[in-house]
Amino acid sequence: MCGIAGILCPPGERPPPGLLEKMAKILGHRGPDAHGVHADDELGLAHARLSVIDLAGGAQPMHSADGRHSIVFNGEIFNYVELRDDLLARGRRFRTSSDTEVLLESYRSAGPDCVRGLNGQWAFAIWDRAARELFLSRDRPGVRPLFYTIAGGAFLFASEVKALFLHPAVSREIDPRGLDQTFTFWHPIGDRTIFRDIRVLPPGSSMRVRDGRVEVWSHWQPAYAVDGARRSAADWAEEIRALLVDATRLRLRADVPVGAYMSGGLDSSLITALIARFTATPLETFSVTFEEAEYDESRFQDEVVSHLGTVHHRVPCSRRDIAAVFPDVVWHAETPILRTAPAPMFLLSGLVRRHGFKVVLTGEGSDEIFGGYDIFKEAKIRRFWAADPDSPRRPRLLERLYPWMPSIQSLSPAYRQAFFRVRPADLASPFFSHLPRWETTARIKGLLAPDLRAALAGYDAREELLPALPAGFAGWHPFHQAQYLETAGLLPGYILSSQGDRMAMGHSVEGRFPFLDHRVMDLAARIPPRLKMKGLDEKHVLKEAAGDLVPAPVRARPKQPYRAPDARSFLPPPDAAEPPPDYVRDLLSPARLREYGIFAPEAVLKLVQKIGRASDIGVRDDMALVGVLSTQLVAHHFLHHFRGA
Amino acid sequence: MPDLQSEIRQFIVESFLFGQDDPGLGNADSLLENGVIDSTGVLELVGFLEERFRIQVADRELVPENLDSVERISTYVRGKLDGAGA
Numbered sequence: 076m077c078g079i080a081g082i083l084c085p086p087g088e089r090p091p092p093g094l095l096e097k098m099a100k101i102l103g104h105r106g107p108d109a110h111g112v113h114a115d116d117e118l119g120l121a122h123a124r125l126s127v128i129d130l131a132g133g134a135q136p137m138h139s140a141d142g143r144h145s146i147v148f149n150g151e152i153f154n155y156v157e158l159r160d161d162l163l164a165r166g167r168r169f170r171t172s173s174d175t176e177v178l179l180e181s182y183r184s185a186g187p188d189c190v191r192g193l194n195g196q197w198a199f200a201i202w203d204r205a206a207r208e209l210f211l212s213r214d215r216p217g218v219r220p221l222f223y224t225i226a227g228g229a230f231l232f233a234s235e236v237k238a239l240f241l242h243p244a245v246s247r248e249i250d251p252r253g254l255d256q257t258f259t260f261w262h263p264i265g266d267r268t269i270f271r272d273i274r275v276l277p278p279g280s281s282m283r284v285r286d287g288r289v290e291v292w293s294h295w296q297p298a299y300a301v302d303g304a305r306r307s308a309a310d311w312a313e314e315i316r317a318l319l320v321d322a323t324r325l326r327l328r329a330d331v332p333v334g335a336y337m338s339g340g341l342d343s344s345l346i347t348a349l350i351a352r353f354t355a356t357p358l359e360t361f362s363v364t365f366e367e368a369e370y371d372e373s374r375f376q377d378e379v380v381s382h383l384g385t386v387h388h389r390v391p392c393s394r395r396d397i398a399a400v401f402p403d404v405v406w407h408a409e410t411p412i413l414r415t416a417p418a419p420m421f422l423l424s425g426l427v428r429r430h431g432f433k434v435v436l437t438g439e440g441s442d443e444i445f446g447g448y449d450i451f452k453e454a455k456i457r458r459f460w461a462a463d464p465d466s467p468r469r470p471r472l473l474e475r476l477y478p479w480m481p482s483i484q485s486l487s488p489a490y491r492q493a494f495f496r497v498r499p500a501d502l503a504s505p506f507f508s509h510l511p512r513w514e515t516t517a518r519i520k521g522l523l524a525p526d527l528r529a530a531l532a533g534y535d536a537r538e539e540l541l542p543a544l545p546a547g548f549a550g551w552h553p554f555h556q557a558q559y560l561e562t563a564g565l566l567p568g569y570i571l572s573s574q575g576d577r578m579a580m581g582h583s584v585e586g587r588f589p590f591l592d593h594r595v596m597d598l599a600a601r602i603p604p605r606l607k608m609k610g611l612d613e614k615h616v617l618k619e620a621a622g623d624l625v626p627a628p629v630r631a632r633p634k635q636p637y638r639a640p641d642a643r644s645f646l647p648p649p650d651a652a653e654p655p656p657d658y659v660r661d662l663l664s665p666a667r668l669r670e671y672g673i674f675a676p677e678a679v680l681k682l683v684q685k686i687g688r689a690s691d692i693g694v695r696d697d698m699a700l701v702g703v704l705s706t707q708l709v710a711h712h713f714l715h716h717f718r719g720a
Numbered sequence: 721m722p723d724l725q726s727e728i729r730q731f732i733v734e735s736f737l738f739g740q741d742d743p744g745l746g747n748a749d750s751l752l753e754n755g756v757i758d759s760t761g762v763l764e765l766v767g768f769l770e771e772r773f774r775i776q777v778a779d780r781e782l783v784p785e786n787l788d789s790v791e792r793i794s795t796y797v798r799g800k801l802d803g804a805g806a
Contacts, residue, residue: 482759490762493752493784514755521740678738685735693760699738 077135078102078123078580079147079221080233081200082242083209083284088229090119091242098238099123101719104407105149105234105580111135113145118202118209121238122147125583127329127434128155132171139179140170143204146179149234150197150219151587153325158192182210187281190294194325194592198276200232209284215295216440216591217278217567220576223289224273230284235577236273236409241719246272248714249673251530252539257411258702259517259536262568265543266291269410269709278567295593296545297562299555302601308609311602312619315595319620322592323349326436333587334359334432336423337387338637339375341614341621341629342438342447346589348624350436351383360385361427361435363392363419369479370638375629382626390426392419397644398656405708407581408573412705413516413698415639417574424582433585439575440590443562444599445617446554446607447634449477453495454508454557455608461497470495475611479635482691505544506537508557513537519699522678554604562596641697645704646686662707671710674703725794731768732790736761747790762787769793775800 080098082090095112099121103110106123113120113136122135128151138145152158155174158181163169167180174195181189182201187210190197196218200211211232213221223232227244239245250271253263266274276282279295323346327333335347337360351358360380365371373389380387397418404418405411427435442448453476460469470492477483486494501507517536520528548556579586589595599607602616609615613634621630645659654660661667663683665676682699686692712718725747733741736756751757757765765787766777775797786796 480759482763486759486762487779487782489783489785493788494759496752498753515758518737518755521738521742675738675740678740681734681739689764691760691763693758693764695758696760 077125077147077149078105078234078238079135079149079198079200080121080238081147081202081209081231082119083230084117084119085228085287086117086207088117090114090117090229094241095119095121097241097719098233101238101241102234104583107583109134113138115145115202115204117207118145118204120145120147120200120202125433125585127151127331127585129171129173129175130330133173133175135175137171137173137175137179139183140168144179144183145202145204146175146182146199148175148178148197148199149221150195150199150214151328151585152178152193152195152197153328153587153592154192154194156328187212187283187294190281194594196587196591198234207285210281211276211284212281212294213276213278215279215593216562216571216588216596218571218576218586218588218591220572221276222268222273223276223282225289226272228287230287230289232276235407236268236270237406237713237717237719239273240713240717247717248272249710251527252534252536254411254523254527254673254706255520255531255534256536256539257413258520258523259513260540260564260568261413261516262410262565262573264536264540264564264568270713278563297559297596297600298545299551299559299600301552301603308606308616308619311606311616312622314598315617315620316622318592318595318598319345319589320349320352322589322595323436324353325592326587326589327353329434331433332356332359332431333434333436334361334427334430335385336360336435336437336586337362337376337379337385338438339372339377339379339629340438340635340637341618341625341632342441342590344375344379344438344625344629345441345617345621346436346438347379347385348383348621349589351385358383358385359430359432360387361423361430361432362387362389363423364389365419365639366391366393367640370640372635375632378626378628388426388430390422392422392639394640394644394647395653396422397639398659401645401704402658402708402712403581404578405705406712407577408705409577409709409713410573411702411709412569412573413519413702415641415644415701416637417578418644419639420574420578421581424579424584427579427584428582433583434587435579435584436587436589438590439570439586439588440566440596441614441617442634443558443566443570444590444596445602445614446558446604447614447617448561449634449636450508450512450561451554451557451608452476452611452613453511454553455611457495457497458502458507458553460495461502464497472611478633480694482693505541505548505556506560507553509560515695516698518695519702522674522682522699522703524672524675527673552604554607555600558600642686642692642700645700646683649687659704662704662711667707671707671715673706673710679703724798725790727772728793728797729790731765731772732756735764735768747794750784750788751790752784752788765793769797773797773801 198219
């Protein structure tokens with residue numbers, strides 16, 4: 076796992092002196108073990124290395140024996156052993172035992188299509204010196220990041236945006252539409268980022284840069300289709316289990332010890348159980364605990380630890396801890412976030428690193444591909460009710476939604492029904508499942524400064540999403556449509572990035588995700604929705620696959636979403652002894668809000684005052700406060716006080 | 721009931737729209753359907769009505785028919801203040 080960066084200048088020009096070294100250095104948290112740069116006329120490559128495979132031989136940038144190709148690579152190709160054997164059989168020769176060289180030789184052998192044979196998580200760039208062509212690619216679900224921009228006639232790319240900002244011609248500005256999308260979907264969509272003219276290579280995409288032209292294409296997309304065969308749940312479960320065993324086995328390939336995140340939920344418990352099968356030495360597991368009972372899952376973590384006998388490490392997380400690390404969290408996330416949930420993940424990766432681990436396996440991705448999230452359940456019930464709106468029984472199912480949210484549970488039946496009622500026009504919307512979430516979130520755009528609101532007048536972020544939907548989407552089962560929106564949207568846009576890669580790499584830790592093995596994802600996409608959510612039993616077929624690998628209480632427990640204290644982390648209740656941290660008071664002050672120009676100071680003041688006196692903070696106010704503060708931190712870190720400038 | 725309506729609208733705007741009035745939101749428009757109010761917001765609204773107008777909102781009155789638009793809230797409050805119930 077590493078940080079990569081590079082620049083392709085117009086012919087005749089060369090990378091600015093010192094730029095590559097600075098790029099490698101600012102990505103140093105992603106790769107503290109070694110730095111390397113390579114310049115070849117108009118091209119420059121930079122690499123910061125976290126040594127995981129072939130500690131001695133895997134230095135980068137790496138060059139082919141004939142000097143024609145050079146590569147910088149962030150990630151892992153888990154099936155590199157098999158690919159290497161295959162290439163050897165076809166006469167290729169290797170000088171190292173690294174997966175980087177296997178990737179390079181795969182490209183030399185098959186060209187851009189080589190990515191179809193890769194099982195892994197990657198972002199890489201390969202320079203073809205003879206063709207003067209740069210090829211870049213990103214893994215299927217979007218585990219590893221890759222950003223790019225064009226400035227001063229040069230093409231620049233990097234694992235993180237901050238490395239792009241080191242080039243003097245790259246401007247540092249907020250993209251109003253990227254901000255609008257973040258305050259609707261929780262993340263920018265397509266190739267947008269929160270920064271104007273900074274693009275992200277979308278998950279499952281490759282690109283070619285040559286003669287100043289940039290060409291981007293998709294090499295993989297989740298494709299849902301209900302398998303025609305009438306297979307039983309047990310039959311599916313058997314195949315899932317076999318594939319998960321193999322996906323986990325491949326992800327244990329490393330020349331350093333591998334640990335696991337273990338939250339006490341079904342997914343991470345199952346992965347932990349699978350690792351325990353393959354690990355001779357005692358497996359070490361890691362988790363976060365919370366002071367507040369409503370967020371804490373220690374009880375279930377204890378169940379799994381005693382069931383599997385792992386050596387378990389915990390890091391406690393309080394509101395004060397969240398506030399203390401939040402500026403660093405946003406420095407790493409490089410985008411506004413509407414929840415503080417990344418902060419405990421940042422503390423957790425720190426715990427992992429302190430115990431000498433560089434690699435962890437986690438249960439990420441399962442809720443998207445097997446249908447674990449509440450949003451799937453909510454959409455199913457609402458659609459079921461809408462099919463017979465006068466039914467007295469159907470709306471009673473709404474009582475099963477969000478058992479962990481007191482404000483929902485305290486609603487009268489009439490109000491609950493009004494909340495979840497389906498507007499007739501929404502039934503035909505491709506976004507049916509997500510409209511309530513997006514509309515609730517979008518209201519926080521009311522906090523934006525008048526100039527920004529004027530610039531966004533008439534803009535509807537959903538209209539930008541519509542043409543990006545895959546062909547055939549309209550014919551998919553509604554459950555699959557909802558899964559697609561999560562898997563192609565929130566998963567790479569927030570879960571794997573702001574909460575995943577960026578929080579782990581902030582402490583030089585690499586996450587690996589067996590559920591996001593493309594074979595598991597492709598299989599899950601073919602499982603009928605009725606088996607994923609049987610009645611209202613989420614991840615039903617996965618539970619069947621888990622069988623006795625995880626303790627019964629963990630298998631039977633209701634899904635608890637991973638959450639952390641939000642606005643209260645920054646604005647303590649009125650009776651609290653401690654005031655808000657200095658940086659919070661500064662960034663939310665009218666003067667600073669006015670200086671940065673993103674939010675209306677009087678609107679933010681109303682929000683702050685309301686939270687200050689509230690006994691219960693609503694979901695939207697929580698999101699609004701965290702969204703404003705994180706956006707202010709983005710502006711502080713990257714627009715006004717950029718460390719690399 | 722223009723005064724009562726404007727006072728209630730002001731509360732809605734201050735509490736749920738961060739003080740930024742939305743001209744597109746009419747007094748007869750649903751607060752739920754327009755995403756103005758979330759589940760915590762219902763409790764806030766009731767707390768405001770009880771404190772400001774010194775009325776008691778009974779559980780059976782806690783229905784969208786009474787509380788889901790500025791106009792409906794005004795009508796409901798007026799009814800309570802007139803002693804007619806709602």
